[in-house]
Amino acid sequence: MKRLILALSLCLLALPAWSQTTRYITDQTEITLRTGPTTGHRILRMMKPGTPVRVVESGQDGWLLVETRDGLQGWVLERHLMDTPSARDQLAAVTKRLERTQQELAELKQSLAAGNDQLSAAQARIKELTTANERMSRQLEEAARGLTLANENRELKKQIVDLQREIESLQNETLRLRDRSRRDWFVTGALVVFGGFLTGIIVTRIRWRRQSSWSSL
Incomplete structure (x- = not known):
């Protein structure tokens, strides 16, 4: 039980730092993860709502290079990301x-x-x-x-x-x-x-x- 209380406390303390490096796919609809920062680039994967991604760098025209938890990198529009989980x-x-x-x-x-x-x-x-x-x-x-x-x-x-x-x-x-x-x-x-x-x-x-x-x- 002590371990459970400690784990929950650490999770609460870690939320601000985690949110600085991680964004979440909007919970409205699926979006595309592409090979480049335009809609003309090839689709790598369909990203489900609420999926966490790590922002690697910012591009032009509202595009962001992100990385999934399994290490796949691709480009998404920033307007499709949220700062917090759904x-x-x-x-x-x-x-x-x-x-x-x-x-x-x-x-x-x-x-x-x-x-x-x-x-x-x-x-x-x-x-x-x-x-x-x-x-x-x-x-x-x-x-x-x-x-x-x-x-x-x-x-x-x-x-x-x-x-x-x-x-x-x-x-x-x-x-x-x-x-x-x-x-x-x-x-x-x-x-x-x-x-x-x-x-x-x-x-x-x-x-x-x-x-x-x-x-x-």
């Missing part, structure tokens, strides 16, 4: 990230449920052993008052010591499970808040870019 692509990316976050939360809840079951079992065992310890302590006291069975007395003492050790071990395990449960719930809450915050930022940017795009038409 709203459709951004929404799909956010949806995918949210799905991964929800899956992480589901797995964490299962882990917490298992931890709670272990905690309940440990507490029940402690209660059972405490009762047995008290019973055997009474038996030891009775043996000390009048019994001459030294072997039985020593065996009872040994059993009491063993029970006390097991109780101490289970108490330590109970404390560990409680700490883990509190920590995991805290991380779950933080992840939900971060996911909501991230979604709010990206959806707000998408709406702003759409309004900006419409106002420029």
